[in-house]
Amino acid sequence: MIKTDIIIIGAGPVGLFTVFEAGLLKLKCHLIDALPQPGGQCAEIYPKKPIYDIPGYPSILASELVDKLMKQIEPFNPGFTLGETAQTIEKNSDGDFIIKTTQGTSIIAPVVAIAGGLGVFTPRKPNIPNLESFENDKVYYIVKEPSLFKNKEIVISGGGDSALDWALFFVENYASDVKLIHRSDNFRAHNDSVQRALDYSKKGEIKMVLNSQVSGISKNESKITLDVQSKDNKLSKINCDNWLPLFGLTPKIGPIGDWGLEIQKNAIKVDNSTDYSTNIDGIYAIGDVNTYPGKLKLILCGFHEAAIMVQSAFKKIHPNKKNVLKYTTVTGIKGF
Amino acid sequence: MDVKIHVIDRQGIEKIISGPTDMNLNLMELLKVHEYPLEGTCGGMALCASCHIFIQSSNLLPEKSSSEKAMLDDNWDSKDNSRLACQIPISENIDLMKIELAPEVL
Secondary structure (H helix, E strand, O other): OEEOOEEEEOOOHHHHHHHHHHHHOOOOEEEEEOOOOOOOHHHHOOOOOEEOOEOOEOOEEHHHHHHHHHHHHHHHOOEEEEOOOEEEEEEOOOOOEEEEEOOOOEEEEOEEEEOOOOOEEEEOOOOOOOHHHHEOOOEOOOOOOHHHHOOOEEEEEOOOHHHHHHHHHHHHHOOOEEEEEOOOOOOOOOHHHHHHHHHHHHOOOEEEEOOEEEEEEEEEOOEEEEEEEEOOOOEEEEEEOEEEEOOOEEEEOHHHHHOOOOEEOOEEEOEOOOOOEOOOOOEEEOHHHEEOOOOOOOHHHHHHHHHHHHHHHHHHHOOOOOOOOOOHHHHOOOOO | OEEEEEEEOOOOOEEEEEEEOOOOOEHHHHHHHOOOOOOOOOOOOOOOOOOEEEEOOOOOOOOOOHHHHHHHHOOOOOOOOEEEHHHOEOOHHHOOEEEEEOOOOO
8 A cells, every 4th residue: 555645636737736835844745647647637638738827937838837847846756646546535543544546556644635626537428328338348438458459340439639549559550440430521630640540541441431420329249330420411330349439538526526525516615714625624625626715726826725735734644743834945945 | 798698508498698798708708607517628728628519590700710620520519500619709799699508528
């Protein structure tokens, strides 16, 4: 089991900066994030967009901000559990929290800081009846184990990077039977991927079904049949082993919604007059995930909340120690 | 001036909301102010499609940017009259426009 002082749920900018503020108080942090890389929305949704309201930076790219935060927290040696979602929480007899992730990782700490932004990035699912009954058997929204699809007839839906990259991967590595269904004839993936996919299409190695989308799914012995509807309302059927609808990710509040925290409009209610604590003693919520009167969902407000929150966390972790605010200009950064 | 917009929510209930043209608002923000359940995840950059709506009137709207086109192309529920509300400024052009919220993303 991983032991730390503060478990931070969410490795977006606010979660990362919490490591810095905690580090100044000699508190060690471990971050959990469902995404495979740190940065949260800044990395997943708008890495190449400039942000103009980070103090001291007239303009900074979201990805650059993440890189700089990672550099800033390096001295404090945080732990990372990436690509896993915090799923359950329990309190042991010492009053410490034990969080288990979807992949079974366990982390223990006296304090939990939820900096989960808008939630866990989860795949966007097509709105098709009975789809759930095929999930994780015939239908996959994320490719975790590519070898599962070796020598299979696969249909991929979507027109973004993920759809094209996987279509190319399967045809290049497994010589699989790949069909790509997309609702338009434009792709928003990288030009290079689009060109390669079109080249395979000309050679007949990827079959493209454009201006069409899947409208239904049914079982067909050991396979599945997809109903495909074109823009001009022509219906056709495609038999295949697996369907991979790859329509990107959307944030959902996820398992923390069931932890007994007071939730208001998809956000966690906190006490903003003191320390951003939730209704559960020892659990705090900071950044876009929380709500209070006058809340502003801004990165800079999340940074402020992190600084205040770790002071309270320090008192909880070291009830007999007195903390005196020290300025980094005086003490510098002493890592550990 | 204040413009009026007919909004049909996900339950099919139609209401008229109004919003000022002089506050640099977009339609996603106005819908959120009126507590419609749009996420506006990306904050208005046409990068997430969580403010997807259907236009049911013929008001003159700004052309779709390449980013908006790409998001709508790759969006499950898109139709020919789909737009991202964040890309529609509150201006005189949209007075009396009629819109419907797209289904929630599953």
